[in-house]
Amino acid sequence: MPSKVYGYVRVSSTDQNEDRQMLAMAAQAVPLRNIYVDKQSGRDFNRPEYKRLLTKLREGDLLYVLSIDRLGRNYEEIQNQWRILTHQYSIDICVIDMPLLDTRNGKDLMGTFIADLVLQILSFVAQSERENIKKRQAEGIAAAKARGVKFGRPPCPLPDNFFEVHTAWRNKKMTLQQAAEACEMPVGTFYGKAVHYEKTHNFDVMRKNL
Known part of the structure; x- marks a missing residue:
């Protein structure tokens, strides 16, 4: 053959x-x-x-x-x-x-x-x-991050009622579950947004609210 x-x-x-x-x-x-x-x-x-x-x-x-x-x-x-x-x-x-x-x-x-x-x-x-190539990519990403370049999807804007709900939650007028539902977010997402919000606004994160 x-x-x-x-x-x-x-x-x-x-x-x-x-x-x-x-x-x-x-x-x-x-x-x-x-x-x-x-x-x-x-x-x-x-x-x-x-x-x-x-x-x-x-x-x-x-x-x-x-x-x-x-x-x-x-x-x-x-x-x-x-x-x-x-x-x-x-x-x-x-x-x-x-x-x-x-x-x-x-x-x-x-x-x-x-x-x-x-x-x-x-x-x-x-x-x-x-x-x-991988090393240069990693170095390029690190340099870009150092310049303030953001990677990944842009964060979704907070809902209009977030500040009001966050305040009620921090004052223990709402549970975490209720606050998340009021903002139409999963519990983890709401808590993550709350932590970020508090850090950027110089609040202490109170984990006991979990």
Whole structure:
């Protein structure tokens, strides 16, 4: 039975577009029916289309990926999957944007050594880049918060009767449950709003009202 050509495409979320990877597969003449696309994180290999692809692979088949980080972004896991595909499934892999990572070339000892070395370097770089992106995002968020930038949904405005109800609750003329119902809020929401209101107005929070 002749060997087949497959392609694997991954984008990290449903909001990203896979067109660039699909065009690269078309340039390699990969049949559309043999291209498997996952739209989710590369944190692990529990991906439905990747799993379907594995059930189709046979010894001698060829798998195209556009770049090494399409297999995943974890340094150790990328190498493990590479070994599984090349040794357990006995297929060839071609990383389109890195010609040195084409197992069809240099199947002698030196070629294998070079491919393994490049794989280790690239998978390490992919993981490092991901970690650096996360670090820069965290630093950017911290800097923005320091400038007073607010994240998340804006708080809902207090109902018109909140001050009156809050005063009655603090004076023990209403229970917490009654106060929350009067403001049409869950009990926890009312209490949280009350705590915030009291802090911003220099009141002592009296937890005994719970």
